Amino acid sequence: MTTGPTGTADEQPLLGPQSRFSAFFDDPRWALAMIRATVLEAAHPQIGAALLDNSTFTTHPWRRLRNTFLSMRRMFDADPAVREREAARLNRLHSRMSGADSRGRAYDAMDRQARAWVVATLFESAVTMCRLSGQPLDQDTMEGMYAEYRAYLAALDGDAGELPEELHDFWRYFDTVVENELENTEAARVILYRLFDHLPAPALLKGMPTLWAAGRAVAGPLLGTITVASLPESYRRRAGLPEMPGAQALMQGAYLAAGLGRFLPEGLISAEGIIEVLSLSPGSDDPRARTVAAVRARMKRASALLRLLTPLGGDAGPAPDPAPSPDTGQSRRSAEQFFRQVLDQTGDGHLDWPDLAAMARELATRLDLDEPEETRLYDAFAAWWRELQAALDTDGDGRVSVGEYAAAVPSLAGPALIRVAEVLFDVTDKDGSGAIDADEYRALFRTAFHRDLTTTDGAYGRSAFVGDFLSFMSGRRASTPYDPLLADA
Template structure:
């Protein structure tokens, strides 16, 4: 057996992970890995209770890709900082599932399974596309994922030490641990069928609906066909005729796309395009505006030849205010379960902390501010005492939303955004939070964004339900 590679060689541009990250096949493999993760009862329960992946799937995708880039990049300081952030985030995710079984995102065995699905799905994507990995490359990739767990601080042993021992471990997990979880069913049969448009296409509902109607069932069928056969049978997942042929064709076609010019398929470039705001920096925004114009023309032509039913207006449409019902659904209900609970506000805090790349003290302050707001909301809105706020309870007492605790959230958010502490948010600080330039949304861009103006705008958005070109993409966007 070849010598084990040094730890330093397991990260950065020369790693196997880096090569796969920009491989079109990896997009399909990542979906497969996510389904296998969700089939673990602890992971599935954590997703259902805490994740915003149903209501905000594109945000979740971007954050996952950004985290992986930080963890596998060449900068060890960035890697250690991201590992600490992930550990703080996971430490907040625990509870019990519908069968009263405990789950804990810090469970090292569960975290090992998440990493195992990424590794195994990478190996499987190569095999299904007719380009199986050789032993040396496979061992290198496995060592990289072991190093990933080591950076997180998990003790050795939860992921088998050698590749030869990994495959029996994987088979045992599939046979004994995986279940037909609610999260798995949502991903396969709800998420793809109701996937909201990414920011690039949020103004083109007809075009998006047409593409989703065609692609959703195909993606679901491909993913199911690629899962281990024993688990498919046990979970009762349908074996659609022709699905395996379609799956192999998709992997082969994606593999051929690797021969396109490198700058066409860089994951970072594609995600930047998908998530770029139309009022962002000049050059990217101009490119996006031109692209959106072309797509709108195509959408108009498509409606003429294949009209669809009228689609609801997307968030951020005309009009300064949204209804209480729309605000509850688009902003407050981050997990998409129809209720306002602590995980919804925790999801907001998590997104804000991630965007600003906060360290531990600042992140804790933000979470604590949101926790105090949740207590205030419960006291004011939870009239039936069930521990959560329904859409009806919210609509009946909307003015109560703007209490002292919400003002405290606004103050803390200003503090953690104002990185240099000069009591103004400058252009770079604004861009870190909103991912867009602030010339159009801040009255005096030269002077910066003052504390009072920031707090006023935040409260106007969160309590008055006023639409905002800054806050809608941040908290209401998909």
């Protein structure tokens, strides 16, 4: 008796921790394959437009990486209920993304053909990754893995009808999309030529711009060259992507080197652990925080030495944050800094609804919200956007420029922002106790509960929470908990 797209009663489930796909999560080659798949996704006009308008992948790539990895883990969880809940969350997220590209073509993140292409790029890049690293998959393994990817699509869409049933038909489908639908989109160009060259430092390396810029100056162009060389030749030719001399050999060598990871002891490489360490917030009470602090101290010394020996020209990274005020221990940002670091989540130089939606999305993801709490949070941010637009959009173009924002130097703590703070408090206070305890605090901020607790219950009350949120959002003060949540990469 069959059990649906996730497997049969007598067979191992297609989705779960024992699937072939799950085995790639901690494979070093998967990092290269994911970059390649992302470019192929971004080259699809609908997906590329949705990425440009709604995604924070250029300004907050490490946050996006962590959330994507967490989502994929959930989609391959052993518990079907976890998979179903994550699929529902992804569908709610995508249902809020629609619009038109620069040529007036409509896009919708719920488009079934576009979603099928995302899954297709993941499967094809996994197969290509194995081939390029000298470990090509045999036919049976490929067919089994293709069934897993179709099950993944079925979990999202209800069925996998947009992908061919048989593997031999898939290759014809893939080549047809590459030949007839992919374009040299702006999103693809951003990933290949801007993201790597201007990749912001993760939390672990924040405050060491010289050291980060030195490593990025070498790694960025290499990653771009390797990715371009690994793309289908027909797409490279049509998109006019230049291929550097020796790029194919470099690409092959990179995949072969990454493939050597199979000789390492099992469990030595944990993608989830690496991402978590890179994203550790200052002051986190994670046991690994002390080790990270020691590493940061050594890296800062290396960065200072490098700056003395080989001063770098050009962009070494964002300017350091202002010094803390002796009165408050917090630092103030200029209006332009606050706009760039906090408000402009998508990095397009303007404030509009996708920026505030990105804030709501990150908060909902951190707190793992279900309905109706998720919609309450989005609705509160939508009301705040309407308030901001009415007050700051002086030229009536439907968005707020950094000039309009800086010229007004507004106080953002209007009724709508207060409502955002109140809703955020309510959804963070999961037990409905009327106060946020240490566990609830960590769920939102992933940092230690550093408040000066003089009350008997050691909790974070509504008025204090709302006041701190408003101080951050309207007073433009740097904040130990809120910066890693809304400002860091």
